[in-house]
Amino acid sequence: MNGTIFVCSDIVPVSCEPVKNGAVAASGGKITAVGGAEEIKKSFPDFTVRDLGRGVVAPGFINCHTHLELGWLKPEKKFKSFTSWLKHIIDGKSSGANTGKIERSVTDGIKSLIQSGVTTVGEISSYGNDADILKNSPLRTVLFREIMDNRPDTDTQTEPSERFEERLFAHAPYSCGPELIEKVFKISARGNIPTGIHLAESPEETAFVKGEKNGFEETIYPLIGKPPMKRHKAETPFQYLRAIESGGAKITGVHMAHIKKSEIKQIQKTGMGVVLCPRSNEFLGTGTAPVPEYAEMERIGLGTDGLSSNTTLNFFDEIKALYKLLLPLGENTAAEKAVRIATLGGAEALFMEDKIGSIETGKDSDLIFIECGETENPYLEIVKANKAEVL
Template identity: 35%
Template structure:
């Protein structure tokens, strides 16, 4: 039977909303929005969410579920390089058999905060895979590659992933960063993605040390971190910003989602305006790692901005509502009119754009997948209501037409 989900408010595209209406779902696809009066004239299986706001599911565009366990083991650190050295040591010594349980905990925290789609970074060759599939969450699965794992592009697991993508699971390739791959290796990864018709992502301009490395200035990456690598990366370029370097290598204009981007020059901003690379900002993570915030004045107005929590290795929580609230409080200083509406756009359709999924999710409109969430109403304005929401206020979560949570 065709399903109808009623709510006091429904968030619709273009920062709008309708009242006292219902979303109609047929075969896991949104087929329309009708008024309560029209609903009474048809035979639907009705879920009445009463005094709530119904909206597209949140898209956490960048997360490391597999690193959930690191938070309990990290020591205080003073610099990005100190933190990175700790992560390298922890990953080297950790009992990997515990990772699936840790991933399950991270998935629960994500789903509890209204996330229906994730951009997961996977560096353990599939130890997070089964838990993700079992959860039912929609996933852009970024398979991470560094100098030491470059040979993995030929392994059986990755080849199987390439053959078994579907509407809920989409494979992408993730060269870790410009400082963890030789220029030659980075070109090889880009070619692999191009030959397999797969999009990419990369950590870029995350730290001042990375900027100094690319500009060939003194930096803690070379002084304190590279000795930990099996092989020191060879950076085959004249001094440039990380984005200038990557853009030059990306000669085939591949779709690369850029993560962090919180240390940008005026020339970098010009490249973004011209090339329209998708960008995921992770503002709380940047502060956690003693870095500055991204240029929010630019990214709040950029067409392809998504939001990510990063992982518990570099954040206090992966509760997406916490990330939304933090961005909202900072956006209020920048956007005079309706910052809450733009923040919600970034957390939904913006995130979908960064993962290449905006044709199927991110808004409530006809022919899109039924990825929906609802929160108890906290304010007469539905957008402000979401900004004020906590985990306990999540009333319903649906992924691909299937109810995951219902209160």
């Protein structure tokens, strides 16, 4: 059997304690062993040894939520409300979209992600121009096809491959009527394919589900000629979603910022995945998720969102923002939780933890290397870094 042994000063498997002077053996795209360097070298004498020196080998990062196609809509400055941002996107899309711009955004975005250690991306596809580019890129891709009332086609469009799969994504409660959300969830449940939705992103969305005055009905619907939406009322976006029949679908909720602390346990009970996008929420001025409370849970991942609502697609910038929000837990715990959310938590949030997210025998060998000096706490070294090499 041929393979490679990556040797370095610190291995962070995430699923267990870090290993000093460790090694990871990989063959045929799978991890065959992880442990002390000498022991691994003895166990696999035919493998090629690559000594990386000082630094950390970690599982590749999982950027659970991007809109690579919307990179060309990057705004000049931050926003004060969700609806003012949405208006910017709608105006931009109607006046300036063209295939060249969209495809360039996707290609540039992929570059930024790989340079910052991302090996898996959860991409929301609005136009469909991202599918082939991602399928032919080094990134493992979950392509979420965005469904809305004005774009309700739920047929699968791109053939899956070893590193590419397509799922359906109900855009949001204000853009998909409850019947369409139910349809997306039930189709997904029948095929045993996970699905997702933007949920609890803004105060306007809470007002919308409560049936109160809101920016969607006052500004956005008249702008796009959308008729009023018939819907049930709920106290919060999460309760609104719970009232919709899902058929047992595995659902990933993206943003989940406007969640009551008392709802966090309920979310865990439902087995729902959660993707936090701290810099996007800050950029749009829509509020902050209860991050330290979420950190106690599994199935919590991290996403940069698109350049249409963020300043960079560098995943280390997102990890740093998350780390800051976790600091009430103390520096060391914050770093460890941030790294977990960026890797294994993301795999769980996308329902892919059997395959990726940690360095464990049998999982796919999506590995990254972060060069650094002395490593007292390898989790902190990951948080402090700015670039990584995908191995």
